[in-house]
Amino acid sequence: MSTATENLQAFRASLLYFRADPAFDDQAHVWHEDGLLLVEGGRIKAAGDHQALAPSLPPGVPVHDYRGMVITPGFIDTHLHYPQTDMIASPAPGLLPWLETYTFPTERRFGDPAHARAVADFFLDELLRCGTTTAMVYCSVHRESVDAFFEASEARELRMVAGKVLMDRHCPEFLRDPVDAGARESEALIGKWHKRGRNLYAITPRFAPTSSEDQLRLAGELARAHPDTFIQTHVSENEDECAWVRSLFPSARSYLHVYDHYGLMRPRAMFGHCIWLDENDFARMADTQSAAAVCPTSNLFLGSGLFDFDKADAARTLLALGTDVGAGTSFSMLQTMNEAYKVARLKGSYLPALRMFYLATLGAARSMQLEGAIGSLAPGNEADFIVLDPKATPLLARRTSHCDTLEELLFALALLGDDRTVRATFAAGRRVHERAAS
Incomplete structure (x- = not known):
């Protein structure tokens, strides 16, 4: 059996994760538009702005470039x-x-x-x-x-x-x-x-x-x-x-x-x-x-x-x-978000995209009493994360090119996305799926 990656790795992309439920906290999410995620020994070492973290990288550390894409917890x-x-x-x-x-x-x-x-x-x-x-x-x-x-x-x-x-x-x-x-x-x-x-x-x-x-x-x-x-x-x-x-x-x-x-x-x-x-x-x-x-x-x-x-x-x-x-x-959890949004509307509720992504990441980890282990990009968490491609399909690319806010971007990913949107999947710091670039 293979083991989790032991050497430091770096991933450059937009980063999204949560520290609270957006339904009850206006400061629930963390967003770095140009972010850097550091992974070591199968765990998150750091997540932040690329400009702030890049100077601290030791020489020779590989940087996986996913600019234009979004990294979230798995x-x-x-x-x-x-x-x-x-x-x-x-x-x-x-x-x-x-x-x-x-x-x-x-x-x-x-x-x-x-x-x-x-x-x-x-x-x-x-x-x-x-x-x-x-x-x-x-x-x-x-x-x-x-x-x-x-x-x-x-x-x-x-x-x-x-x-x-x-x-x-x-x-x-x-x-x-x-x-x-x-x-x-x-x-x-x-x-x-x-x-x-x-x-x-x-x-x-x-x-x-x-x-x-x-x-x-x-x-x-x-x-x-x-x-x-x-x-x-x-x-x-x-x-x-x-x-x-x-x-x-x-x-x-x-x-x-x-x-x-x-x-x-x-x-x-x-x-x-x-x-x-x-x-x-x-x-x-x-x-x-x-x-x-x-x-x-x-x-x-x-x-x-x-x-x-x-x-x-x-x-x-x-x-x-x-x-x-x-x-x-x-x-697909993206397709599940799509249907959850419609169910909520039919019952007279409204689910913002931030809430849907929370429910599929940190919200689920909290429900399972596993906060601190999975569901977040915070340091110390297990390095389970995914790379989402806003240009995965022609329709998604066209729609996301006109997004003015993070909420609009996430809403488009949830309502128009599916398995094609997942560019790569990492578990314990190891890549376990990658979709070929079109």
């Missing part, structure tokens, strides 16, 4: 499913029939290590092509799927979070996960992979309807026994799903309360969707430092509903963005 995708890579863009009238028709049959194959590794390799390369350097990833119920994913991530030296799905009811027999065996396998996988290299483990009940009360209880016990692991699951995605949960857990105040009852709300808990939560639910998320992964492309694709940014912000709930592949229709 994107962080907080909700997606790698076993669903091959079934992206599968038609269905809603969430539940989509699961039955496509998801479960596709995930059946992930007990085969060779198949799981082939999909994991493609999946991670696709993320890197789109500028995503960290993701919270659902595997399948098979232990082999987790091993394959983390092996592929380790080979690329990526900061990834993943876990084995727990599911012991309301699913095909070929995916049913016995309660005790699922908990034992999860604990063994935590011991094997959590904090090994840059890998981190997530306890992963699929969603409340497919986990019995015994399984949810054991998941909560695992979470208490391993407080620095992550938790990931789904909540309040679809109205039919919410009605199903009410019938299965009639004593619960809300869908979210089911997870709270079993000890699954705490820091490092990430809840996908959160569309149909009420004010009390969002307040509880804020109190427990649980986070919401907003997944606009999948919510629109399945017709699940529109996330309420104003309601979440009123409670100061931790927020991030997720592609939710394969119900999500793109691996």
